[in-house]
Structure formats: structure tokens, C-alpha cells
Amino acid sequence: MFAPGVLVGDVLVAQALFPGFDAGSQFISELGGPKAPYPLVFNIGMLIGGMAGMFAGGGFAHALEAASGRRVVSAFAGLWVALTGLGAVFGGLFHWPDPLHRACGVGLAIQFAPLFAAWALWRRPGYGLLTALSIVWFFALLLVLALLIGVWNVRTGSDVGLWQRAHAFLGILWLGVAAWALHRQAADPTPDFAAEPIASRS
Numbered sequence: 001m002f003a004p005g006v007l008v009g010d011v012l013v014a015q016a017l018f019p020g021f022d023a024g025s026q027f028i029s030e031l032g033g034p035k036a037p038y039p040l041v042f043n044i045g046m047l048i049g050g051m052a053g054m055f056a057g058g059g060f061a062h063a064l065e066a067a068s069g070r071r072v073v074s075a076f077a078g079l080w081v082a083l084t085g086l087g088a089v090f091g092g093l094f095h096w097p098d099p100l101h102r103a104c105g106v107g108l109a110i111q112f113a114p115l116f117a118a119w120a121l122w123r124r125p126g127y128g129l130l131t132a133l134s135i136v137w138f139f140a141l142l143l144v145l146a147l148l149i150g151v152w153n154v155r156t157g158s159d160v161g162l163w164q165r166a167h168a169f170l171g172i173l174w175l176g177v178a179a180w181a182l183h184r185q186a187a188d189p190t191p192d193f194a195a196e197p198i199a200s201r202s
Contacts, residue, residue, distance in 0.1 A: 003052035004172035007088060010045025017041060025158045033096035046092030053085020063182040067127060068120040077116035081175060083109035110171035111145060114138040117178055130181045137174045144170060
């Protein structure tokens with residue numbers, strides 16, 4: 001829950017410190033580039049938020065496994081979250097327009113986290129709403145990603161930044177919601193999978 005807040009806050013502060021920045025036509029990465037008046041604000045924020053995101057991946061996997069009993073699927077869900085944090089770290093280390101900055105694209109791994117979370121929680125008591133929400137969220141992320149990369153020619157040069165922000169915002173918002181829901185359910189548990197034969201777990 002902490003990591004998404006850091007990343008969103010960093011972008012908002014960096015934008016506020018960049019007079020004339022156009023969130024529609026400019027990429028988020030430009031907040032840490034050579035034209036930014038205070039690039040360190042964005043870059044250091046990305047490093048802190050990214051490292052928090054990497055740790056969040058491990059914590060998310062652990063919480064998901066505790067809720068579902070499905071170790072492998074939960075581990076993959078946590079991996080996608082951790083890779084998203086790693087993408088932010090790359091973004092903070094390699095500043096736009098450094099060619100190595102493209103490594104931050106690994107952060108798109110958040111695309112798959114809702115799908116694997118839904119898989120882990122499938123038919124688990126108390127998690128029906130989060131499961132359904134995660135499935136819908138996965139397809140919403142998929143649609144926004146398709147529009148971001150130019151499918152159907154919907155994206156234009158004046159709104160590419162908005163599509164990028166929409167995908168990033170949806171991804172980290174889902175992470176915050178899912179982390180909160182898992183924490184809340186753990187504090188007020190329903191009957192769990194403990195009685196389920198181990199052989200049926202995946």
C-alpha cells in the first residue's frame with residue numbers, strides 16, 4: 001500500500017515543479033530528463049518507490065499465498081509486482097533520454113499481476129469480489145495498453161502521456177486496492193482452505 005502512494009506522489013510533485021509541463025503530450029519520464037528543472041525529485045522518488053515496490057512484490061506474494069494456499073501462482077503474482085518496482089528503479093537510475101532508460105519498460109509486468117491474483121484466489125471463501133475485480137482490471141489494463149501502443153489508431157501525439165499515465169495509474173491503483181483487501185480480510189478472516197487436501201492446491 002505504501003509503494004503506490006510514493007510513486008503517485010513523486011509524479012505529482014515533479015509535475016508541479018516543472019512549469020509548462022504538458023501531461024498529455026509528454027511522457028512521465030521527461031520529469032527526470034535534462035529539461036526538467038528539478039530532475040532529482042523525480043529520479044530519487046522513482047528509486048525509493050521502485051525499491052518499495054520490489055519489497056512489496058515479496059509481501060504481496062506472501063499475503064496472497066496465506067489467503068489462497070497456492071504458492072506457485074502467488075509467487076508469480078508477486079514477481080509481476082516486483083518487476084514493476086524494478087522498472088521504476090531503472091527509470092530513476094537511467095534518465096530520459098538515455099537508451100538504457102527503456103529498461104523501465106519491465107514495469108509493464110504489472111499487467112499480469114491482477115490475472116495471477118485472480119487465479120490464486122479463485123473460489124477462495126471471502127475473496128469473490130477481489131477475484132472478479134482483478135479479472136475486470138486485467139482486461140482494462142490490457143485495453144489501455146493496446147491503446148497506448150497505437151492499436152486502432154486512437155492514440156495521438158497530444159495524448160500519449162495520458163494513456164501512459166492511465167495504464168500506470170490503473171496498475172498501481174489495483175495494487176493498492178488488492179493489498180488493502182488482503183490485509184482487511186486477513187484481519188477478519190472467513191473459513192479458509194486449511195481443510196482442503198494438500199494435493200488439490202496449486
